[in-house]
Amino acid sequence: MKTKVNIVWLKRDLRTQDHAPLKAAEEAGIPYVIFYLFEPSLLAYPDSSDRHLRFVYHALKDMNRHLQKFDRQVRTLYGEALEICQYLHEIFEVQNVYSYQESGIQLTWNRDKAVSKFLQSQNIPWFQFQRDAVVRGLKNRVGWDVLWQQTMEKEVLANSYTKETLPSFETPFQLPKQFQKKLEKYPSEFQPAGETYAWKYLRSFAEERGHAYHRQISKPEASRTACGRISPYLAWGNLSVKQALHYLYLHPNRKSHKRAFQGILTRLKWHCHFIQKFEMECGYETLCVNKGYESLVRPLDTSKVTAWEKGQTGFPLVDACMRCLRATGWINFRMRAMLVSLLCHHLDQDWRTGTHVLARLFLDYEPGIHYTQFQMQAGTTGINTVRIYNPVKQSQEHDPQGAFIKKWVPELTPVPTAFVHEPWKMTYMDQVFCGFHLGEHYPLPIVDLQVSGKIAREKIWGHRKNLQVKKEGKRILQTHVRNPHIQK
Numbered sequence: 001m002k003t004k005v006n007i008v009w010l011k012r013d014l015r016t017q018d019h020a021p022l023k024a025a026e027e028a029g030i031p032y033v034i035f036y037l038f039e040p041s042l043l044a045y046p047d048s049s050d051r052h053l054r055f056v057y058h059a060l061k062d063m064n065r066h067l068q069k070f071d072r073q074v075r076t077l078y079g080e081a082l083e084i085c086q087y088l089h090e091i092f093e094v095q096n097v098y099s100y101q102e103s104g105i106q107l108t109w110n111r112d113k114a115v116s117k118f119l120q121s122q123n124i125p126w127f128q129f130q131r132d133a134v135v136r137g138l139k140n141r142v143g144w145d146v147l148w149q150q151t152m153e154k155e156v157l158a159n160s161y162t163k164e165t166l167p168s169f170e171t172p173f174q175l176p177k178q179f180q181k182k183l184e185k186y187p188s189e190f191q192p193a194g195e196t197y198a199w200k201y202l203r204s205f206a207e208e209r210g211h212a213y214h215r216q217i218s219k220p221e222a223s224r225t226a227c228g229r230i231s232p233y234l235a236w237g238n239l240s241v242k243q244a245l246h247y248l249y250l251h252p253n254r255k256s257h258k259r260a261f262q263g264i265l266t267r268l269k270w271h272c273h274f275i276q277k278f279e280m281e282c283g284y285e286t287l288c289v290n291k292g293y294e295s296l297v298r299p300l301d302t303s304k305v306t307a308w309e310k311g312q313t314g315f316p317l318v319d320a321c322m323r324c325l326r327a328t329g330w331i332n333f334r335m336r337a338m339l340v341s342l343l344c345h346h347l348d349q350d351w352r353t354g355t356h357v358l359a360r361l362f363l364d365y366e367p368g369i370h371y372t373q374f375q376m377q378a379g380t381t382g383i384n385t386v387r388i389y390n391p392v393k394q395s396q397e398h399d400p401q402g403a404f405i406k407k408w409v410p411e412l413t414p415v416p417t418a419f420v421h422e423p424w425k426m427t428y429m430d431q432v433f434c435g436f437h438l439g440e441h442y443p444l445p446i447v448d449l450q451v452s453g454k455i456a457r458e459k460i461w462g463h464r465k466n467l468q469v470k471k472e473g474k475r476i477l478q479t480h481v482r483n484p485h486i487q488k
């Protein structure tokens with residue numbers, strides 16, 4: 001006789017509270033097993049990196065610390081989802097599968113279709129709950145705001161757990177020892193993972209850290225403490241958007257720090273807004289959302305892409321941001337936009353040369369925000385104002401003393417503040433006086449910003465006149481924009 005069980009399949013929802021699938025399983029009245037799957041095909045995909053896997057692994061450990069009081073635990077398996085489903089079906093009488101919907105890349109979408117087909121063939125219902133007010137099956141944005149509001153106004157789910165000891169079972173899908181050993185190590189430079197830390201970060205923002213949020217959001221150094229820093233927790237679901245919204249909205253400091261609280265509350269809605277775009281058009285991952293931009297040629301120059309990726313472009317703030325991101329997994333919004341702008345506009349490289357590079361580096365990699373934001377900054381939507389960031393201006397404005405630059409590009413430490421944003425302006429004598437030599441200690445700029453900026457502007461704005469760009473622009477407005485009639 002096989003044991004009857006329900007299955008909860010965790011994806012980007014690694015928390016124990018405000019969790020609809022876990023609640024449904026708890027209320028169903030039969031034993032349930034909770035799984036997280038490390039899937040080799042996803043690990044091999046170029047958007048995946050060890051920092052993500054470590055974050056997930058430690059978030060699961062945190063969940064298990066909460067669940068052990070109820071003799072429960074998340075079981076981590078290593079294998080392809082379809083094979084694991086088939087195996088579980090062999091050893092158990094699986095009654096239902098519960099999970100959240102995933103607005104993911106093409107690979108996870110295809111995987112879900114295969115799993116769904118198998119479960120249907122075995123008459124096993126798969127209940128996929130809506131994640132963070134992202135609606136499946138929408139054709140356009142008419143009424144989306146109301147749906148979002150209604151979802152967010154609902155109560156945060158309070159999960160409770162009964163004690164239950166499941167029969168132990170063996171699977172051929174154990175985590176390989178070496179793999180597990182690698183994930184155990186968690187670098188202290190990254191934000192710590194898990195639900196417990198998600199709440200610590202959210203609380204400290206509301207209580208003190210975030211009070212100058214609106215003033216410091218774009219500063220490369222000050223933003224590290226003034227911003228919410230909740231993005232990895234939202235991306236991996238250690239925190240739901242609703243939990244964050246309710247907590248911040250009801251916080252007593254909201255009234256005394258209106259601008260900071262309003263700023264972050266607005267962005268929590270953007271979070272859902274961008275993922276909704278991706279849910280409706282997952283081609284954002286690999287194709288220009290405005291197909292008219294496929295004909296805009298940007299010849300590949302691998303030396304430029306490599307210099308960008310390694311933080312060796314010769315533009316101090318760009319290199320500092322890239323190196324900081326490599327070391328810590330986080331930079332603020334404006335600095336992300338500047339990195340994309342440099343790659344796509346000044347270096348004239350296709351946006352697809354950079355998406356996976358940054359996806360691997362962002363600890364908070366969330367496909368729904370990543371690809372949509374990337375294309376917006378690369379100017380391939382044809383409906384948004386294209387902002388071509390000048391990295392020198394950004395540097396002078398947001399890191400005037402060059403403190404952030406010198407922290408991450410120590411080669412520039414001897415350079416006087418007057419030259420730290422544009423070291424190429426130093427004369428030979430200036431360089432001799434401070435024992436710093438351009439081209440030897442630090443690269444010369446990879447392009448001339450005046451020239452590259454002019455070419456980039458002509459190229460991107462010129463292409464707006466392309467007929468297909470215009471036609472696609474109309475389609476994008478009708479599909480993805482909330483008030484198409486007021487969008488310019």
Ligand SMILES: Cc1cc2nc3c(=O)[nH]c(=O)nc-3n(C[C@H](O)[C@H](O)[C@H](O)COP(=O)(O)OP(=O)(O)OC[C@H]3O[C@@H](n4cnc5c(N)ncnc54)[C@H](O)[C@@H]3O)c2cc1C
Pocket residue numbers: 217227228229230231232234235264267268270271272274331332333334336337340362364365366367369370371373374377
């Ligand atoms: C090219 C590019 C790629 C990006 N990729 C990602 C990504 O993979 N994952 C990700 O979470 N964010 C991404 N962002 C958006 C933004 O930079 C980060 O959400 C933000 O820097 C996270 O820091 P925080 O938690 O301190 O944000 P806060 O400023 O404290 O905001 C709180 C939350 O609101 C949401 N949010 C903030 N800004 C935005 C925005 N512009 N668009 C959508 N949601 C927003 C995030 O969930 C964030 O955690 C990207 C931006 C750009 C320009």
